[in-house]
Amino acid sequence: MHDAHSSQDWRAWFARNGAWLRLIACQWARSEADADDVLQEAFVRFWKHQRHLPGNPNALVVTSIRRSGLDLLRRSDRRALREKVVGDDQETVTWFEPESDPRLAALAESLKLLPAEQREIVVLKVWGDLTFDEIGEQLSISPNTAASRWRYSMQALRRNIIARTHD
Amino acid sequence: MTDSYHDLEQALRALRPTAPGLAVTARLAAELDAPASRSGVVIAWSAGLAAAAATLAAFAFLAGAGEPEAPTYQLVHAERSRPEVQLFRPVELADGSYARPVRVRWEDTTRWEDARTQTRLIDYRPNDQLGFLSLETH
Numbered sequence: 001m002h003d004a005h006s007s008q009d010w011r012a013w014f015a016r017n018g019a020w021l022r023l024i025a026c027q028w029a030r031s032e033a034d035a036d037d038v039l040q041e042a043f044v045r046f047w048k049h050q051r052h053l054p055g056n057p058n059a060l061v062v063t064s065i066r067r068s069g070l071d072l073l074r075r076s077d078r079r080a081l082r083e084k085v086v087g088d089d090q091e092t093v094t095w096f097e098p099e100s101d102p103r104l105a106a107l108a109e110s111l112k113l114l115p116a117e118q119r120e121i122v123v124l125k126v127w128g129d130l131t132f133d134e135i136g137e138q139l140s141i142s143p144n145t146a147a148s149r150w151r152y153s154m155q156a157l158r159r160n161i162i163a164r165t166h167d
Numbered sequence: 168m169t170d171s172y173h174d175l176e177q178a179l180r181a182l183r184p185t186a187p188g189l190a191v192t193a194r195l196a197a198e199l200d201a202p203a204s205r206s207g208v209v210i211a212w213s214a215g216l217a218a219a220a221a222t223l224a225a226f227a228f229l230a231g232a233g234e235p236e237a238p239t240y241q242l243v244h245a246e247r248s249r250p251e252v253q254l255f256r257p258v259e260l261a262d263g264s265y266a267r268p269v270r271v272r273w274e275d276t277t278r279w280e281d282a283r284t285q286t287r288l289i290d291y292r293p294n295d296q297l298g299f300l301s302l303e304t305h
Contacts, residue, residue: 020184021187023185036191095185154172154176
């Protein structure tokens, strides 16, 4: 099979893109270890199965991360039921480097407060550099729905930041 | 429509997502270094054992400075994914008969954990095989 990215240095590619890929993995993780596991499993699957495919590798890796994330959730839900884990464990996952600018720090916190379906659009568009068409394919929604969710998320972020500024 | 949120989007881009930790980077490096082989139309990935050994070595290296004992991994999870079956258009074989190519992909994943060091080892083996379903023609 023809390798569309035969000259690609995937170590270097991961070094450039690992941070935002981990951010996507964080959307599915309840701990740092889970985020790392999702990222590792997804990238290895992409690298072994799909790295030779033509097109935007970002989208393919994102697909793989979502799949690993879903697998993790299924496993975690069973584990959580067994161990009766309670509480919002997502608070323990670090998404961003600490920001000295209070507005950026507020923005990072506000992002976490978005509904998951809106937050995912933001992450895929801003850090994944995916178009609404590509996001629609990822999430099995229309590009118009993706764009609508993007607008809702921007409105919510703006409201939240203004509210925090006035507090 | 989205231009009115340009400033907000730029502010979001200024946030710096946390980079993956050294452990996951080392594990990935071990996976990428593991050999894989292809043979004809049947693709067989052979990274499993080599990757597991390399990953264990990476863990041992990372834990080596302050931990004199190597991790002791216990199997905690084994899973085989639902196979993905892809059927292609019928083709004529060399003997004049017809067959439909079929591609089957599935993944075997085992997960090992060491409670003392709270480290995990994932052995992931994707499988990808191509075969033929004979067709009877009248």
